[in-house]
Amino acid sequence: MTKWMRRALGGVGLVAAMAMLMAGCGARDAGDADESATAGGGDKPQVALIMKSLANEFFKTMEEGARAHHAENAERYDLIAQGIKDELDVNRQVQLVEQMVARGVDAIVIAPADSKALVGVCAQAMAEGVTVVNIDNKLDAAVLEEQGVEIPFVGPDNRAGARLVGEELAKALAPGSEVAIIEGVPTAYNAQQRKAGFEDAMNAAGMKIVASQSARWEMSEAARIVPPILSAHPELKALLCANDSMALGAVAALREAGRLGDVLVVGYDNISAVQELIRDGQMLATADQHADQLAVYGIEYALEILETGAAPADRETPVDLVTAETMGS
Template sequence: MSILVAQVFRPDVRHGAALKGCATALAIVASLSFVACNRGGTATSGRPRVAFVLKTLNSPFFNDMQRGAEDAAKKLGVDLVVQAADREIDVERQMQIIENLLQTGINALCLTPSGSKEVVPAVVKANRANIPVVIVDTRLDPAASSEAGAKIASFTGSDNYEGGRIAGRFITSASGGRAKVAVLEGIPGHETGDSRLRGFRDAVKDTPDVQIVASQTANWERDQGFNVFQNMLQAHPDVDTVFACNDMMALGAIEAIRAAGKSGKIRVVGFDAVDDARKAIEDGTMAASVAQFPDEMGRVAVENAVHALRGEAVPPDVRVRIELVTKK
C-alpha cells in the first residue's frame, strides 16, 4: 500500500502555517511511494486507489480520522490518498482538491464536506464517473442533493443532534438548573454544527433558568474561539457557562477565561474530546466534552468505500458511538 498525504493551502491565509504545511507535505511525498494513474483506473501497483478528502489536517480530530483510514487501507490492500485544505472553512479549496483527484484518477472517494451544500456538484461529478462516494462526519444537504441528483454509497458519522442534547443535559444538571450560557457555534449552515446547536437548544429549552445570553460562530477555530468569547465576556460579564460546538473553540475560550482572570469561575463544555480537551478536563479547566471516535469513522469509511467499489452491499447510514467525558 502507498499513502499520499497532502496539505493544500492558500498563499493568502496564514502564511507561516501554510509554508510549514507545504514543507511537511513535500517531505511526506518524498518518503512515500506513490504512482499516479489514469482516470477511473487503478494505480500501477494494481491496487484500487481510494481518496480521502478531509476538511483540514490542522485538527487533532481529523488527524485521528486519517489514522483510522490508513489502518483500514493497509488491511484492505488499497492505495490511500489523503488531502485537505489548510483551513476547515475553505470549501472552495476542497472543491478544487476533489476536481483534481477526479482528473488524476481515483476508484472511490471518502469526503468530509466543508460545506453541506457547496460540495454537492463535486459529488455529482464523481457519480458521473462511476466513482462511489462515502460521506463522513458531515451530511450533505438533503434538498441540494435531491435537486442535483447526487448519490452516495454510505454515510458514516456521529449523531450530532444527540451529542448536543447530551451537552445540554449535562449543563442543566451540573448547574442545578441555573446558568447563563455563551454558545460558540460552528460554521453557519454547516450540518454538523447546526445539529449540535439544535440538540443543545432543545435540551435546555424547558429549563427557564438556563439562559443562552450569547450565541455566535467561531468557525471551529481555536483563535476565533478566544477572540469571540473574549468579546462575549466583555458584553456579558455574568456568563458562567460556555458550550462550544467543538473542542478547538472551547480551548480558545479557556484561554480567554484565563486572560480575564476568571479561571475556575466559568464552566466549559466542548465537543470531540480531543487529547488537549481531555487534559483540560483532568486539569479542571474544562468540565466536559462529548466524545466522538474519528478513528473509527475513518476506518469504517474506507472499508465501506472498498465494499462499494467491489459491488458489495454497504449500509447506507453508519452511526459511530458518542459519550460524555468528565473528570474521573
C-alpha cells in the same frame, strides 16, 4: 538595456527554479500515492480519501487513523489520501475529486469543504461509476435531491453529541441558570448542529440561554468575546463551546477574570490539549467523535458497497461523552 536583460534573465531563472522545485514536490507527492497504489498488484480497489485542511488537528487525526487502517489492511485496498490547504478552499477540493476520477479510482470517501458546492462533482464521479461515500460534513439533502443522486453519509450526529454534552452540564446547574453558547463558523453545518444540540439540552433542562456568539472555531477569538459576555451577564453560570479550541480560549478568559470554577465550561471534539483541563476540573466535559475512526468507517463502507453492491444508506457513527469520570475508568 543590459541591466534590464540581466534582470529579465534573473526572473526567468527564478521562475524556472521555482517550477523545478514545484515539479519536485509534485513528483514526490505522486510518488507517495503511486507507492501505496502499486504496493501489491493491480486488482485491489483503489480508495481515494479527500479531506479538508490537514492543518486542522481533527483531519490530521482522521488521516492518521485511515493510514493506520490501511497499513493493517493493505491486501484489501489501496489508499490515496489528499487534503486541501484551507478549509474554505472549495475549488481545490472540486479539482481533487476530478483528478481522482481521472486517475480511475474505484471509490471516493470525501469530507466536503462545502455541503452544497461539492454535490455536482460528486454526482459526476458517480455517473462515471465511482462509488462515493460522504463523511464528516453532510452534503445538503435538498441539493442532492435536485441533482437526483443518492450519496450515503457515514458520520456522527453532531446534534446528538452536543445534546449529550449539554445534558451532562445541566446536571451540574440549578434550573433557570444563565448560560451562553460559543458557536463555530455559522455557515458550517456541524456548527449549526452543535448549536442546536446545546439549545435542545439547555431548553429541556429549563436553562436560560442569554447569549450565543460565534468565535469562528478559534481559541484567541473565544478569549476575546468571553469577557464582554461575562460583563454583560454577570450571573452567567456556564459556557457551551462548539469545539475544544474555543473552550481553551474560554478557560483562559475565565481564569483572567477570576471566574474559573464559578462559570463551567464544556467543549466538543476531545482534542489532546483539553484532557488535562478536564482531569483537573477546569472543564466539565467534551464529546469524542472518534476522529481517528471517522475516515475508517467511510472506507469500510465504501469497500462493502464495492464488494456487495449494496444500496447506499446513511450510517451513524458513535459519539461518546468525555468527563473526568469517564477518563478515570
